[in-house]
Structure formats: structure tokens, C-alpha cells
Amino acid sequence: MNRILVVNVNWLGDVVFSLPIFKALKTAYPNASITCLAVPRVKEVLESNPYIDHIVIYDEEGNNRSLFGKIKLIARLRCLKFDAAFLLHRSFTRALLIFLAGIPQRVGYDTKKRGFLLTHRVDPLPKGYHRWEVYRHVVESYGIRVNGHPGELQVDSRAGEEVGRLLEKEGIRPDDFLIVINAGGNWDLKRWPKENFTVLIDRLIREFNAKVILSGGLKDRGLVGEIAAAGEISTIVWAGQTSLKQLLALLKKAHLVISADSGPLHLAAGLGTPVIGLFGPTRPEITGPRPQGPSIVIQKDVGCNREPCYYLSCPDNVCMKSITVDEVMDAVRQLRG
Numbered sequence: 001m002n003r004i005l006v007v008n009v010n011w012l013g014d015v016v017f018s019l020p021i022f023k024a025l026k027t028a029y030p031n032a033s034i035t036c037l038a039v040p041r042v043k044e045v046l047e048s049n050p051y052i053d054h055i056v057i058y059d060e061e062g063n064n065r066s067l068f069g070k071i072k073l074i075a076r077l078r079c080l081k082f083d084a085a086f087l088l089h090r091s092f093t094r095a096l097l098i099f100l101a102g103i104p105q106r107v108g109y110d111t112k113k114r115g116f117l118l119t120h121r122v123d124p125l126p127k128g129y130h131r132w133e134v135y136r137h138v139v140e141s142y143g144i145r146v147n148g149h150p151g152e153l154q155v156d157s158r159a160g161e162e163v164g165r166l167l168e169k170e171g172i173r174p175d176d177f178l179i180v181i182n183a184g185g186n187w188d189l190k191r192w193p194k195e196n197f198t199v200l201i202d203r204l205i206r207e208f209n210a211k212v213i214l215s216g217g218l219k220d221r222g223l224v225g226e227i228a229a230a231g232e233i234s235t236i237v238w239a240g241q242t243s244l245k246q247l248l249a250l251l252k253k254a255h256l257v258i259s260a261d262s263g264p265l266h267l268a269a270g271l272g273t274p275v276i277g278l279f280g281p282t283r284p285e286i287t288g289p290r291p292q293g294p295s296i297v298i299q300k301d302v303g304c305n306r307e308p309c310y311y312l313s314c315p316d317n318v319c320m321k322s323i324t325v326d327e328v329m330d331a332v333r334q335l336r337g
Contacts, residue, residue: 198231
């Protein structure tokens with residue numbers, strides 16, 4: 001095969017889980033051009049993987065939302081003359097787009113009544129498999145071996161220099177114990193209480209003389225601002241102030257990252273930075289980090305039979321509240337040595 005398309009998933013953490021697939025495809029077909037079809041928000045992460053040659057954006061909420069926008073995308077895919085497409089995403093719409101693009105080999109899960117759009121139908125794995133295994137299974141069903149190592153992420157050199165200057169401006173030296181905390185999450189139930197973060201940060205600074213940076217996106221600025229304002233010791237807030245490539249550079253420079261089950265946790269794990277993952281409604285067995293470096297996952301058994309849980313109207317979020325500051329501090333001490 002000369003031209004291969006991978007139809008990727010939508011969320012940062014899941015994209016990190018998918019990255020070993022690209023190395024496997026490049027190993028199996030070293031002369032092939034590997035292209036990834038993905039939504040805009042994950043583009044910079046894909047650009048940080050050395051085995052992806054091209055990225056085609058599927059802006060399902062913008063330029064490609066209308067029928068005309070989808071027709072333009074189909075026409076573009078037709079012009080690229082792919083030999084095969086591996087669909088990690090399970091949507092019917094994406095399978096239809098690939099079918100209409102005339103790609104000869106179309107490999108994906110036989111779900112959502114889309115099997116007739118595929119040339120190679122893959123039976124879904126039983127529940128309980130890690131997400132990376134779910135994505136790997138699509139490619140391995142075609143006879144391509146995917147190894148068990150996390151995907152490779154490379155930090156953009158310019159972003160690394162920019163973050164280095166920003167850290168210097170904040171008075172942070174290379175030998176300082178730099179901790180990045182991601183307090184946000186794509187839904188509220190995965191968030192540790194903000195009061196706990198405030199107490200944790202004060203203790204980290206006092207016990208370890210740590211330099212703490214609160215990261216996050218624009219949507220996290222309110223939450224992060226409240227955490228920083230409530231602390232007794234000044235904290236550095238970078239939420240909403242970095243690009244995704246700069247965030248990767250920051251996570252690489254950090255000595256430790258503390259986060260709930262969210263994109264930054266998996267990015268840091270993929271970069272080899274030590275991580276502490278705070279898990280509540282989701283299961284580490286399914287969406288836990290696949291680290292290249294040291295990691296600790298904290299999750300409490302609270303007797304809830306909903307795990308993994310998408311009960312968004314949960315009245316008390318007891319699974320996250322049950323994780324104590326002392327437990328997180330113990331995990332920091334273990335990783336700090």
C-alpha cells in the first residue's frame with residue numbers, strides 16, 4: 001500500500017492511546033504515506049508524532065458540518081487516492097464519508113449498522129478492554145502487529161524554547177521541583193474538589209519547595225483562578241495561556257504532573273513525565289495512563305456499582321471526594337523518592 005488513511009477519534013487522551021498504530025503502519029509499510037483524518041482540537045498532538053506524514057481536518061462542527069462541506073471533504077479524500085482506511089472512530093457518518101471517497105479497503109468495527117460500508121468488518125471486543133487495545137484491534141485484525149509500547153510524542157523545538165523563556169520569566173530554574181497540576185476535566189464528575197487542590201498546592205510548596213503551575217484551557221480559567229486565589233501561597237496560573245504544543249513542552253519539562261482522567265494526564269504519561277492520576281467515575285483499566293515513566297493512579301472503592309460511570313447528575317460525586325490530600329501527598333513522596 002502506498003497511501004493509508006487512519007480515521008481517528010476525537011479526544012486528546014484517546015488520540016494518545018491511538019499513536020502506536022501509526023508506528024505499526026509505518027513499520028509494516030515503510031514507503032507508504034500515512035495520513036490521519038481528525039478533528040481540529042487534536043491536530044497539534046498528531047503533528048507531534050513522527051510517524052504521521054499528513055493530517056486532514058474533519059471540522060464536523062464548522063467547515064464540514066453542512067452537506068456541501070462534507071461533499072468537499074469527500075472530493076478531497078478522493079483526490080488523495082488512498083489504498084486503505086482504518087476507522088478507529090465508530091461513527092456511521094465517518095464510515096459513509098470513507099465509503100463515498102471510494103477508498104478500496106475500509107477496515108473498522110461492525111457497529112451502528114455500518115457494516116455494509118466496510119470491506120473488512122471487525123467484531124467489537126468485549127467490554128473491559130483498555131481503549132488503546134480497542135484501537136489496536138482494528139489494525140491487528142488486518143494482520144498488522146501493534147506492539148504494547150505507548151505512542152511517541154515529540155516536543156516542538158520552538159515551543160520548547162518559548163516555554164523555557166516563560167519559565168525563566170516566572171523565576172523557575174531547571175533544578176527547581178516543577179509540578180504541573182491540571183484541575184479541569186471535560187466533565188465535572190471527573191474533577192477533584194477545588195478546595196483539595198488549594199490545600200494540596202500549599203502543602204507541596206511548603207514540604208518540597210515546589211514550583212507549581214496550574215495549567216488548563218480557556219474554559220478552566222475560572223476554576224483555576226478560584227483555586228489559586230484561595231491559597232495561602234502564590235501559585236502560577238497558565239490556564240488558557242498556552243497552545244497545545246506549548247503545553248506539551250511544559251509537561252515534558254515538569255518533574256511531576258497531577259491530573260484527573262483528562263488529556264493532559266495522558267499527554268504527560270506519553271512524554272515520560274512522572275504522573276499521578278486521580279480517578280473517580282472512570283476506570284483506570286479502560287482509560288488509565290499508559291506511561292513511559294513512573295506513575296501512580298489513585299482511586300477509591302466507594303461501593304458504587306455504576307463504575308465506569310456516566311451518571312452526570314450524580315448528587316455528591318463521592319468517588320472523587322473520597323480521595324484525600326494526604327493520599328496524594330504520599331504518592332508525591334513515592335515518586336519524589
